[in-house]
Amino acid sequence: MLLEINNLSKSFGGLQALNGVTFDVRMGVVQALIGPNGAGKTTCFNLISGILPPSSGSIRLDGRELSYLPPHRIARLGLARTFQNIQLFSGLSVLENVLVGQHLHLHGNLLATLLNLPAVRRQERRSADFARELLDFVGLADKEHWAADSLAYGDQRRLEIARAMALNPRLLLLDEPAAGMNPRETEDLMALIDNIQQRHITVLLIEHDMNLVMNISSRIVVFDQGRVIAQGPPKAIRQNPQVIEAYLGREEEDGDV
Known part of the structure; x- marks a missing residue:
């Protein structure tokens, strides 16, 4: 169970x-x-x-x-969830909203990020690839650069699901x-x-x-x-x-x- x-x-x-x-x-x-x-x-x-x-x-x-x-x-x-009242980051793009959903699975420290080490760049590429895969999965692949609050209501619901799925x-x-x-x-x-x-x-x-x-x-x-x-x-x-x-x-x- x-x-x-x-x-x-x-x-x-x-x-x-x-x-x-x-x-x-x-x-x-x-x-x-x-x-x-x-x-x-x-x-x-x-x-x-x-x-x-x-x-x-x-x-x-x-x-x-x-x-x-x-x-x-x-x-x-x-465990991941969505909410009855949509809770997107309206100031971020569609892609960035999904990237935020991956934060628990990202590894690294502040110094490595500031130095932009190769491992950090590889992790960022993998995160972006996975986020784009999820956007394609929910039907939003062509809107990754849109502002989240510019989406139609139904698309905002789908984006919230994609962000939740980013937690695997x-x-x-x-x-x-x-x-x-x-x-x-x-x-x-x-x-x-x-x-x-x-x-x-x-x-x-x-x-x-x-x-x-x-x-x-x-x-x-x-x-x-x-x-x-x-x-x-x-x-x-x-x-x-x-x-x-x-x-x-x-x-x-x-x-x-």
């Missing part, structure tokens, strides 16, 4: 954001977390990635306990990657996530687009009011009465399923 979440809880003062959450993620799959707004999904991502410490419970990545580790150490262990993660967390996308962009995103899985990267995503979730996920975990109320394959989740009552029924009324 790649990721194991056991009895995870988080409180903010008197607010219980997560209460005894337990689920796991097998290696090589695409798995989704769904649920109403405020159900605790992003809080769960923030705990897994080390942005917040848990109040109690366990988070293990490939058997290694992550609870209370800082984000950079968790990233070194093979084993587990990639995507927080509402289809938010704000039109139907064509969403279809392209589905194809991209499938290609990421083909690279043997495990994907755990939060998403409200049920068409995307049902079509790309092998397993779905459903949150409601800080608890897991169901988990299983898409067909079972779609037919689960508790899930329909808590979430899917509301989405159907809004025409989103």
